[in-house]
Amino acid sequence: MENSTFIRMIKVVLFGAGNVGTRFYQAMNNNDGIVVTQWFNRSLSAMTLAGPNTICTNDLDDLEPADLYLLAVADDALPELVEKIPVGSAVVAHTAGSLSIELLEKHPNHGVLYPLQTLSKKRDLPFDQIPLCIEANHNKADKILRQIATALGAPAQTIDSRQRQALHVAAVFVNNFTNSLFAQGERLCAEHQVDFGILQPLILETAQKVQRLLPQQAQTGPAIRNDQSTIEKHLQLLNDPIQKKIYQLLTHAIQHKHD
Amino acid sequence: MENSTFIRMIKVVLFGAGNVGTRFYQAMNNNDGIVVTQWFNRSLSAMTLAGPNTICTNDLDDLEPADLYLLAVADDALPELVEKIPVGSAVVAHTAGSLSIELLEKHPNHGVLYPLQTLSKKRDLPFDQIPLCIEANHNKADKILRQIATALGAPAQTIDSRQRQALHVAAVFVNNFTNSLFAQGERLCAEHQVDFGILQPLILETAQKVQRLLPQQAQTGPAIRNDQSTIEKHLQLLNDPIQKKIYQLLTHAIQHKHD
Numbered sequence: 001m002e003n004s005t006f007i008r009m010i011k012v013v014l015f016g017a018g019n020v021g022t023r024f025y026q027a028m029n030n031n032d033g034i035v036v037t038q039w040f041n042r043s044l045s046a047m048t049l050a051g052p053n054t055i056c057t058n059d060l061d062d063l064e065p066a067d068l069y070l071l072a073v074a075d076d077a078l079p080e081l082v083e084k085i086p087v088g089s090a091v092v093a094h095t096a097g098s099l100s101i102e103l104l105e106k107h108p109n110h111g112v113l114y115p116l117q118t119l120s121k122k123r124d125l126p127f128d129q130i131p132l133c134i135e136a137n138h139n140k141a142d143k144i145l146r147q148i149a150t151a152l153g154a155p156a157q158t159i160d161s162r163q164r165q166a167l168h169v170a171a172v173f174v175n176n177f178t179n180s181l182f183a184q185g186e187r188l189c190a191e192h193q194v195d196f197g198i199l200q201p202l203i204l205e206t207a208q209k210v211q212r213l214l215p216q217q218a219q220t221g222p223a224i225r226n227d228q229s230t231i232e233k234h235l236q237l238l239n240d241p242i243q244k245k246i247y248q249l250l251t252h253a254i255q256h257k258h259d
Numbered sequence: 260m261e262n263s264t265f266i267r268m269i270k271v272v273l274f275g276a277g278n279v280g281t282r283f284y285q286a287m288n289n290n291d292g293i294v295v296t297q298w299f300n301r302s303l304s305a306m307t308l309a310g311p312n313t314i315c316t317n318d319l320d321d322l323e324p325a326d327l328y329l330l331a332v333a334d335d336a337l338p339e340l341v342e343k344i345p346v347g348s349a350v351v352a353h354t355a356g357s358l359s360i361e362l363l364e365k366h367p368n369h370g371v372l373y374p375l376q377t378l379s380k381k382r383d384l385p386f387d388q389i390p391l392c393i394e395a396n397h398n399k400a401d402k403i404l405r406q407i408a409t410a411l412g413a414p415a416q417t418i419d420s421r422q423r424q425a426l427h428v429a430a431v432f433v434n435n436f437t438n439s440l441f442a443q444g445e446r447l448c449a450e451h452q453v454d455f456g457i458l459q460p461l462i463l464e465t466a467q468k469v470q471r472l473l474p475q476q477a478q479t480g481p482a483i484r485n486d487q488s489t490i491e492k493h494l495q496l497l498n499d500p501i502q503k504k505i506y507q508l509l510t511h512a513i514q515h516k517h518d
Contacts (some may be wrong), residue, residue: 012361075489098489117461118468118479129460157457167458167494169506170444174458175465176480177509178437183474185429185511192425198416199426199433200470201388202376207433207466209377211459215442220377221435230357232332234428242512247428249508250436253501254444 010147013038013066015081017046020095021072023119027127029054029241033151038064060084067146068093070113075099082106091141097168100161101135111136113145114164119174127152133159133167184243191239223254269406272325274295274340276305280331280352282378284385288313292410297323317344327352327403328374334358341365350400356427359420360394370395372404374413375425377434386411392418392426443502450498482513 014025014036018099021041028034029051038053039047040063047056057063060081070096071078080102092107097114104110108208116124128216132149134156136142141157149156156199159167184250189196209218222230231251238244273284273295280300287293288310289375296315298306299322306315316322319340328344330337330353330415341363344351351366356373363369373392376384391408393415395401401417409417423464448455468477481489492511497503 006454017509041397054450072351089517098492112440116457123468125464129464131457131460133457137476157453159453163451165492166447166494167453168482169496170458172463172480172493172506173440173447173502174462176478176513177483177505178440178462178465178471179474179478180482180509180513181432181437182469183478185433186474188425188429188432191420194418194422194426196473198375198390198392199429201390202430203433203437203466203469205377205384205388206437207462209382210438210441210462215438215445219435219438219442221431222434223431223439226448233357233424237424237428242434242508242515245508246512247431247434249504250439251502253505254435254439256501 010068010144010151011066012036012068012148013040013063014070014072015040015128016072016074016077016095017041017043018072018074019119019121020115022049022117022121023125023130024070024072025049025054027152028125028148031151034148037066053252058104063197066090066149071095078103089140091144093141093145097133099169100165101137102161107194109141111117111140111141111145112161112164113148114159114167116167116171118171127154130154132156133164134242135160135164150228181246184246187240187243219254221254223251226255263488268292268410269327269403270325270408271295271327271329271407272299272322273329273331274299274381275331275333275336275354276300276302277331277333278378279374279378280382281305281308282374282384282389283329283331283354283385284308284313286411287407288457290410293407296325297321325349325481330354337362348399350403352400356392356430357424359424361420363396368397368400370404371420371423372399372407373418373426375426375430389413391415392423394419394423408456444506446499446502478513480513482510485514 009257012034028036038055038057039050040057041047042058044056045060050056069090069092071081075096087107091109092104093111093113101112112135115130116133117130132154134145138144146156185199186196271293287295296311297314297316299316301317302307302316303317309315327348328351330340334355346366350368351363352370352372354372360371371394374389375392376389391413393404395404405415444458445455
């Protein structure tokens, strides 16, 4: 049935079976528009989730032709793969936030498909919650990467390498550093024999608030109110010198930026 | 119909029409187990949401008898109210995180009902998302405050003044400071011409993750991985000296605490 309504499946060879690779595999393998023909990983045992239509391999000499070679591997494993993948018309794309598109220059059609999320093998987050940052050297790579995003139901945006590197830093602030503040809350709870669960609704609401408001509009608390007496009480209560420093620096940041 | 199945409505006189007072008013006024007979606020115009069964007043000489005088006012307005409320058998309770229960000693039955949430007049957050920290000097106050929590469907916990003050600081970390990190993300987006919306799913997922895991287990990113090359790239990208300091301090906090 080769007519204009026929939509060809995108053939993907996927590299990497860490958190990012595994999430991409599962979403793509369960998708009508995409077929993962091969899944490459150094260790075969990491690919136990592979479906019957996917050939697992750890041998780069085995690679088959595909529309897209998607490199979801650790940053330091990328250069070797980029060298060894056969140069041809296939699109080659990496998924790394902090690496430039230029790393892939050897391949005539190349791009980046960076998922701006915290992904984990264990947690099946739907792709409509995973913004995909797309960069491409030419139209061909752009088109394939957008087709992948559309098939997965993921919001997609054109983001250049400089912007992506800035977003990678922003992600460290709003994800890694935010989680480290949750950990400080956890420590304060433990120190005072309170279950951490009591903070969970507040944490969730804090995140939900900035789904509607910009953070600068959502800022509350003693720092923005310039409530010096509460700030001093809080500093007195803190025993840990690192917690004190964080309290002082973030109070300063809130007051300084909102002057 | 005065038999054992008859459950008496709790009569409340509520003080304060700010964010906390207004949220309590709306929840209590729409509740079958509670009647707010009077609502006190210095400015009458802040109480436009009052229902037909509630008398609004700004005159402390007008106060009527009640089961509970609930003081949801600013910290510095509390001492005056505590003095002027008629001393009797009614329970007097405040809602402040950082103030001790002892402030209410003048009244024979007193306690604290501290909502551990970020509340706003505009946002109608259900009370099952608002943990209530309860402290009471005797059984009578404890019973009334627990009845209020049960009627509102709020999770309630006994929390003493020292614990509550620690939770107040923990709330600054997980809410105010967390939001300030979101604001740093917002600034990085603006600086690089990216819409802040692209960070919203990551922010939500970061909060959702610690609804199931403890923050120390959920920690990811270059700091915990000791990925010095990414850390240095990030520091080079940051132009704002305060952002640099936050990056360094929180990276140190993550590495130090997980050694």
